[in-house]
Amino acid sequence: MSVSIERYNHRTVEPKWQAHWTDNKSFEASEEPGRPKYYVLEMFPYPSGRIHMGHVRNYTMGDVIARFRRAAGYNVLHPMGWDAFGMPAENAAIERGVHPKSWTYENIAAMRKQLKSMGLSLDWSREFATCDPSYYRHEQAMFIDFMEKGLVERKSSKVNWDPVDHTVLANEQVIEGRGWRSGALVEQRELSQWFLKITSYSQDLLEALDGLGNWPEKVRLMQRNWIGRSEGLLVRWQIERAPAGHTELEIYTTRPDTLFGASFMAIAADHPLAKAASENNPELAAFCESCRRMGTSVAAIETAEKMGFDTGIVATHPLDPTWKVPVYVANFILMDYGTGAIFGCPAHDQRDLDFARKYGLPVTQVVKPTDAAAASQAEADLAAGTAYDGDGVMVNSRVLDGLDPAEAFKAVADKLEQERLAGRPVAARKVNFRLRDWGVSRQRYWGCPIPVIHCETCGIVPVPKKDLPVRLPDDVTFDKPGNPLAHHPTWKHVNCPQCGGKAARETDTFDTFIDSSWYYARFCSPHADVPVDAGAAKYWMGVDQYIGGIEHAILHLLYSRFYSRAMHATGHLHMDEPFASLFTQGMVVHETYKTVSGEWVLPSDAVKQESGWVHAATGEPLVTGGIEKMSKSKKNVVDPDIIIESYGADTARWFMLSDTPPERDIEWTDAGAVGAWKFTQRLWRMVNEAAALDAGAVHDQSGLALRQTSHRTVAAVTDDLMNLRFNRAIARLYELANAVGTALQKSSRSPGEIAALREAVDTLVLLFAPMMPHLAEECWKVLGHAVAVVDTPWPKADPALTALTEVTMAVQVNGKRRDEIRVPKGATRDVLEPMVMALESVSRALDGKPVSKFIVVPDRIVNIVCAN
RNA sequence: GCCCGUGUGGUGGAAUGGUAGACGCGGCGGACUCAAAAUCCGCUACCGAAAGGUGUGGGGGUUCAAGUCCCUCCACGGGCACCA
Numbered sequence: 001m002s003v004s005i006e007r008y009n010h011r012t013v014e015p016k017w018q019a020h021w022t023d024n025k026s027f028e029a030s031e032e033p034g035r036p037k038y039y040v041l042e043m044f045p046y047p048s049g050r051i052h053m054g055h056v057r058n059y060t061m062g063d064v065i066a067r068f069r070r071a072a073g074y075n076v077l078h079p080m081g082w083d084a085f086g087m088p089a090e091n092a093a094i095e096r097g098v099h100p101k102s103w104t105y106e107n108i109a110a111m112r113k114q115l116k117s118m119g120l121s122l123d124w125s126r127e128f129a130t131c132d133p134s135y136y137r138h139e140q141a142m143f144i145d146f147m148e149k150g151l152v153e154r155k156s157s158k159v160n161w162d163p164v165d166h167t168v169l170a171n172e173q174v175i176e177g178r179g180w181r182s183g184a185l186v187e188q189r190e191l192s193q194w195f196l197k198i199t200s201y202s203q204d205l206l207e208a209l210d211g212l213g214n215w216p217e218k219v220r221l222m223q224r225n226w227i228g229r230s231e232g233l234l235v236r237w238q239i240e241r242a243p244a245g246h247t248e249l250e251i252y253t254t255r256p257d258t259l260f261g262a263s264f265m266a267i268a269a270d271h272p273l274a275k276a277a278s279e280n281n282p283e284l285a286a287f288c289e290s291c292r293r294m295g296t297s298v299a300a301i302e303t304a305e306k307m308g309f310d311t312g313i314v315a316t317h318p319l320d321p322t323w324k325v326p327v328y329v330a331n332f333i334l335m336d337y338g339t340g341a342i343f344g345c346p347a348h349d350q351r352d353l354d355f356a357r358k359y360g361l362p363v364t365q366v367v368k369p370t371d372a373a374a375a376s377q378a379e380a381d382l383a384a385g386t387a388y389d390g391d392g393v394m395v396n397s398r399v400l401d402g403l404d405p406a407e408a409f410k411a412v413a414d415k416l417e418q419e420r421l422a423g424r425p426v427a428a429r430k431v432n433f434r435l436r437d438w439g440v441s442r443q444r445y446w447g448c449p450i451p452v453i454h455c456e457t458c459g460i461v462p463v464p465k466k467d468l469p470v471r472l473p474d475d476v477t478f479d480k481p482g483n484p485l486a487h488h489p490t491w492k493h494v495n496c497p498q499c500g501g502k503a504a505r506e507t508d509t510f511d512t513f514i515d516s517s518w519y520y521a522r523f524c525s526p527h528a529d530v531p532v533d534a535g536a537a538k539y540w541m542g543v544d545q546y547i548g549g550i551e552h553a554i555l556h557l558l559y560s561r562f563y564s565r566a567m568h569a570t571g572h573l574h575m576d577e578p579f580a581s582l583f584t585q586g587m588v589v590h591e592t593y594k595t596v597s598g599e600w601v602l603p604s605d606a607v608k609q610e611s612g613w614v615h616a617a618t619g620e621p622l623v624t625g626g627i628e629k630m631s632k633s634k635k636n637v638v639d640p641d642i643i644i645e646s647y648g649a650d651t652a653r654w655f656m657l658s659d660t661p662p663e664r665d666i667e668w669t670d671a672g673a674v675g676a677w678k679f680t681q682r683l684w685r686m687v688n689e690a691a692a693l694d695a696g697a698v699h700d701q702s703g704l705a706l707r708q709t710s711h712r713t714v715a716a717v718t719d720d721l722m723n724l725r726f727n728r729a730i731a732r733l734y735e736l737a738n739a740v741g742t743a744l745q746k747s748s749r750s751p752g753e754i755a756a757l758r759e760a761v762d763t764l765v766l767l768f769a770p771m772m773p774h775l776a777e778e779c780w781k782v783l784g785h786a787v788a789v790v791d792t793p794w795p796k797a798d799p800a801l802t803a804l805t806e807v808t809m810a811v812q813v814n815g816k817r818r819d820e821i822r823v824p825k826g827a828t829r830d831v832l833e834p835m836v837m838a839l840e841s842v843s844r845a846l847d848g849k850p851v852s853k854f855i856v857v858p859d860r861i862v863n864i865v866c867a868n
Numbered sequence: 869g870c871c872c873g874u875g876u877g878g879u880g881g882a883a884u885g886g887u888a889g890a891c892g893c894g895g896c897g898g899a900c901u902c903a904a905a906a907u908c909c910g911c912u913a914c915c916g917a918a919a920g921g922u923g924u925g926g927g928g929g930u931u932c933a934a935g936u937c938c939c940u941c942c943a944c945g946g947g948c949a950c951c952a
Contacts, residue, residue: 218872218947225871228951253952266952306950332950342952350869351950434951553947659880659892665945667880675893678906685907731882731891738891745908810887815933817887844919855932861886865932 008684010648014774018119026790027066027121029077031539038074039540040066041520043548043556044081047107047129048088051114053588053630053656053668054549056640060653060771061585061662061726062547063120067770068721070121071794077540079523080115080122082108082129085512089446093478100446101474104131114641118649119773121790126526130515131446135522137469138531139514140451144462145570146196147452153195154460157439161189166482168443188292193441194450194508198562202227202433204576205561214581216663219553226554228434230254233413234339235427237265237315239327243276248421249315249327252338252432256416257408260397261345261366262323263356265315266308266330268340274329277311284309284329291331306355307331318416318426319398330355338432346387353387367392367405438559440511445476445484447509455496455503464497470505483507516556517563520546520578531572538574546579553584583724586665587629588656590636593622600635627667638668650772651677657726657771680775683737683768687779689744690761693754695784703756704801709739710760711801717767718794730771736764758783766795804859811836812863813845821862829856836862 021027031037042062045055066078082104089100108129115122128135146152160169164182168191179186198205206227209220232254239249249265267274269291278285287309308328317323325343332351333342346356346363356363365382369375369392378388394400400408416427441450449470451463463470473491476484485491485507496503518531524540525533548556560578567573593606593613605616613622630637643652655676660666699707713736720729743749743757762783769776769789780789804825809832811819819841823832833854836842846866853865 221872222947225948228949230951232952251952255952332952334949334951337949337951339952344952349952351952354950432951434949550946661881664874664881669880669893671893672880679892682907727881728891734891741908808887812887812933815886815931820887853932855886857886857933861933863886863932 008681008775008778010650010680010774011645013778014117014119014649017774017777018116020777020788021119021121021790022124024788024790025125027076027078027123028125029075029123031536032075033539035075036073037077037540038066038069038545039077039543040069040545041079041523041543041547043546043552044083044516044519045111046083046086046088047104047111049107049110051111051640053638053640055115056118056652057588057656057666058547058549058585059115059118059120060656061583061724062545063118063122063653063773064657064721064726064770065545065547065724066121067773067790068794070790071766071770071792072718073793076121077523078120078122079126079526080120080124081127081519081523081526082111082131083512083516083519084108084129084131085447085509085515087444087446090444090478093446097478099474101131101472104129104446117641117644118653121773126523128522128526130448130512130519133469133471135519136448136515138522139448139510139518140463140468140470141465142518142531142567142570142572143510144451144465145572146566147462149566149570151197151200151566151569153197153437154192155195155437156190157193157195158188159191159193161187163187164481191441191443193439195437195439196562196566198438198559199433199435201562201565202229202435203431204565205435205558208561208577212577212579212582215579216582216584219550219557219582219584222553223558226435226558230432230434232256232338232430232432233409233416233427234430235259235318235343235416236421236424237318237343238421239273239313239315240324242273242313243279246273246276246313249273249341250339251341251343252430253343254432255345255348255405255409256412256427257394257400257403257405258345258348258366259317259319259343259412260400261347261364262317262325262343263346263352263362263364264325264344264359265327266333266342266344266355267327268333268335269329269331270335271329271333271340273313273327273341274311277313277329281311284311288329291329306351306358308355308359310359318419318421319412326361328355328359336436337434347382348387348389350387350389353382353385357385364396366394366397366400368395438511438513438562440514441508442511443483443486443507444509445472445478447512448515449485450506450508450510452506453494453496453503454506455499455501457501458496458498458503461496461498461503467497472509485509513555513559514563517559518567520560521564521567521573532567534574541573541575542578542580545581545583547583547585549587550584557582583662585662586660588668589627589665590630590638590668591624592626592628592634592636593624595620595622600633602635629665630668643673647673647677648680648774650775651680654679654730654771658730659727661727662724679734679737680772682741683764683775683779686737686740686744687761687765687782690740690757691782691784693758694751695758697751697754697758699755699759700750700752702750702752703754703759704752706739706743706753706756706760708801709736710756710763711797713767714763714795715797715802718797721770726771729767733764733768736760736767740764763795765789766792807859809859810861811839811842812861813842814865815863816845818842818845825859827859829854832856832862836864 040062042058066076070076084104089104092098092103093100162169162179162182162184164184165179169179169186178184206229209223212220232252233256234250234252236248236250269288274288278288308330311327311329313327314324315327344352346353347365348367369378391405394403394408400411413429417425419426449472451470453461453463455461473488476488478484480487492505492507494503494505520543521532521537525536564573564578565576568576591603593601593603595601601615601622606613606622607616613624615622628634655673713732716732717729740760765776765779776789806822807825808820808822810817811821819839821835849866851864851866855863
């Protein structure tokens with residue numbers, strides 16, 4: 001082979017085909033009733049300034065699916081937009097004096113350019129940013145509809161307050177109890193805030209998870225736990241020696257069966273009873289205060305010791321009026337779950353046991369495992385400080401003895417529901433959810449203004465829809481602490497839309513999770529003058545394949561599921577579940593290096609010597625810091641721009657899909673990138689060699705083997721891409737490329753072989769086109785095709801060529817492989833037995849022993865079993 | 869603490885209960901070259917000269933047959949809510 005072939009130059013080829021797709025509007029989608037649609041969506045990016053490798057991986061996967069489905073005949077919607085509100089823009093304003101708006105739109109422009117250099121098959125005509133007034137006006141309109149539908153509530157809630165910056169802090173802005181910028185000790189403050197009533201849908205959001213069969217089980221489980229349904233009993237206990245006006249204490253329990261194991265009551269520091277008792281008890285007040293302080297940091301809670309304070313109040317056991325138990329305030333009781341009060345049963349709850357052991361409270365076992373060994377083990381564990389929370393039989397429980405816990409639960413609930421305390425039932429069955437309503441107020445500038453007006457006379461008045469959008473003012477300053485909207489000189493001063501009197505705008509803005517809770521629906525009709533055009537949504541929704549990071553497994557996905565329900569309830573959408581299939585991809589990770597003193601070093605500065613890793617410039621010894629998620633602070637980021645510039649977008653895309661399964665973390669390595677680049681060059685050479693062969697050759701028997709390989713590859717790659725197994729699809733493509741390479745080595749070939757070879761190369765190009773679209777287009781042109789790959793249908797496997805006529809079967813003796821045989825497909829025992837028994841390897845292994853069993857797994861294996 | 873994952877060659881990883889290690893990277897050997905790069909070809913789990921044996925984190929079990937199913941232990945990773 002001495003064909004002189006120019007190197008494939010991605011720097012000229014990639015922009016050329018990107019222009020071709022743009023000029024031909026190849027990816028602009030429109031509704032075509034009757035034609036099957038496919039909606040592919042990747043979680044849209046926050047415009048931080050530059051794309052990172054995680055974006056490259058995410059958008060490459062989505063693009064492969066979009067291009068594959070498109071070629072397979074679907075009408076594909078594959079849009080892109082920007083999740084553009086949020087704190088980083090305000091931080092840039094405060095730190096560098098840039099306006100959030102210009103910062104954001106400049107970042108969008110830069111990132112759009114980067115995404116375009118990746119050659120993604122996106123419909124850019126549908127692009128929007130959530131900070132566009134043309135987007136958020138609909139968000140405001142829908143919020144007003146939600147208000148009318150009773151899905152919005154205003155209530156008081158605790159926030160992290162920075163007393164120096166006069167601002168509310170997000171949890172991630174609180175570092176070790178202090179404001180991240182001011183360093184001031186963070187206070188807990190009560191503010192009136194807006195809430196969306198997601199809890200109205202708790203049961204539905206939970207049950208509907210069962211229908212999401214194409215979601216990862218892990219994500220469904222996380223959502224199930226987050227919603228946290230429990231069935232229990234509300235029980236009212238009479239109390240004595242309590243502050244005036246307090247005569248009873250209502251608790252929630254999921255274990256009323258263990259009521260005879262009660263040894264104390266515990267209430268939250270914020271419980272009204274605790275507050276009342278604190279009034280004349282400074283020590284208790286101080287204890288409650290310390291509990292509240294601890295509440296800010298998750299880490300503190302986890303490591304905190306169980307602490308309690310005896311209030312002196314005494315409660316009467318609901319099943320025995322002579323039985324009195326003490327009431328404590330305890331640091332592990334949360335006010336916002338259940339009633340903020342519990343009864344403690346130390347023997348069967350670990351937290352209660354820890355608490356009881358610390359304060360010398362009685363421990364009574366009331367559930368015993370039925371198995372004797374397990375029962376004595378449980379007793380030993382209890383003595384050693386481990387509570388038993390399993391099933392068994394009731395003991396030490398008077399009338400309940402002998403029942404199992406489920407029966408005991410029912411018996412207690414039935415009895416107490418009949419009994420009266422102060423004229424009302426003592427107990428009531430109650431289903432409880434952990435899920436809380438969604439607080440959506442943020443005291444910040446760069447977000448969607450909440451469209452309500454506070455009037456001194458009329459109270460809260462929604463902004464009339466004709467006045468929407470409520471626009472963010474551009475002329476704001478960030479020189480003063482606090483919310484720029486609140487101290488803007490004029491913006492908030494308006495007249496009441498109802499009475500015309502003096503009124504003030506709401507200066508809070510929405511949580512940015514709202515923006516991303518309905519963008520998928522907006523993409524169906526991004527220019528409509530309603531939030532969602534019903535016809536467009538009916539055609540495109542739901543999203544057939546949604547792809548993003550596992551970090552959004554709970555909040556974003558749960559909020560989106562709630563939002564589509566709320567939109568359904570208000571007539572904006574016709575369905576409840578927005579994402580039919582979900583895929584969560586792994587992170588991009590890279591090696592890290594540190595100096596002995598712990599400073600991070602760029603991987604490019606680390607060199608390996610016999611003594612170990614050293615700094616290339618200084619010779620300082622280095623330690624490997626492990627393989628970690630790419631981050632600037634660890635100096636292990638790889639810039640997609642540099643990769644695309646030096647190797648091309650196709651190489652970067654190919655690398656991201658190769659080897660590692662898409663749901664796992666992928667390690668970026670230079671060697672891997674170089675390997676992918678070499679493969680693009682190899683494909684280019686092979687295609688050019690094949691293009692020189694006679695295009696008019698006709699198939700005959702001599703090309704059969706290669707044709708079978710081609711068609712089997714089509715079948716396998718199609719199946720792999722349908723199931724998002726990109727790494728396997730790529731392995732199949734290497735095999736086909738190797739087969740083509742071998743065929744090209746031959747010095748002479750028959751017309752049938754030429755025809756098969758050209759078919760194999762055409763197939764190869766079409767199959768790798770979703771992964772490396774630019775190279776595919778260029779190859780396709782070289783091969784003499786007039787129509788671009790983007791307009792060429794996906795190849796079909798010919799069943800006659802994928803079917804096997806002969807198979808290799810393994811021959812085992814007692815489960816150990818001894819030989820293999822080539823036989824016609826479907827060979828039966830009658831044919832196989834004489835063949836196999838005649839094998840020398842078999843008779844040697846049998847060594848004269850009689851055959852007791854002869855097992856045939858058709859077309860796979862023969863196993864001969866003999867006595868040992 | 870609880871919950872969920874994951875453990876396979878030097879390495880990333882394949883494998884509907886049916887021939888473990890496909891494919892890639894790396895390594896070794898060879899061809900081409902004055903030479904190098906690039907490219908192409910071959911070999912590459914371990915022990916053994918071979919026959920053969922051993923191998924999917926450890927131990928046990930089910931099965932004609934286990935990386936795959938069950939029990940148990942270990943290691944690593946991730947998530948979380950002290951949730952009554």
